[in-house]
Amino acid sequence: GEDVEQSLFLSVREGDSSVINCTYTDSSSTYLYWYKQEPGAGLQLLTYIFSNMDMKQDQRLTVLLNKKDKHLSLRIADTQTGDSAIYFCAEQAAGNKLTFGGGTRVLVKP
């Protein structure tokens, strides 16, 4: 079955880079996603990567995919206080539904 794992917590200083890691199990995943959730809010799609890509860059965000190890990472450059939130990775398998990890809480310290 599908399973997505993430570390629980990350603390980073403002201006530094953040790296959030995720592992997944379903080798038939088509897309892999990163969503951001702020307190009391829904899920904001940050970025995504197609499974035949290794890397995708979108402004301050860089997604790296190691399909052999089923490892996904999100790097946020020049982390700002507004980046404090919970970040979820998700895999989209052939059935199109998403399976989410438990979320990584990112705290940005001034």
Next chain:
Amino acid sequence: DTGVSQDPRHKITKRGQNVTFRCDPISEHNRLYWYRQTLGQGPEFLTYFQNEAQLEKSRLLSDRFSAERPKGSFSTLEIQRTEQGDSAMYLCASSASVGEKLFFGSGTQLSVL
């Protein structure tokens, strides 16, 4: 682009009551999904529709839960005889078609007292 809209944003109810939530997907998105998120957890899949057809239901969706999408546009999720364990954020998402990105609404926060 108005995004996915969910109503109400918050619902407080007493145990044993019935509640209904509504989701309006992005216009012309033919896939609609319901997820449930409890505190400190990632969202869990409940069910999804392709147009008006309900194609998959999670084992999390007990017989007290029913979802409809009668005309292939908006959807409703009803919970009968609510229990305290039903307290959660109920999220709706839509996508244009198979393999397309999912966009989520802001969710309905249900509190069962």
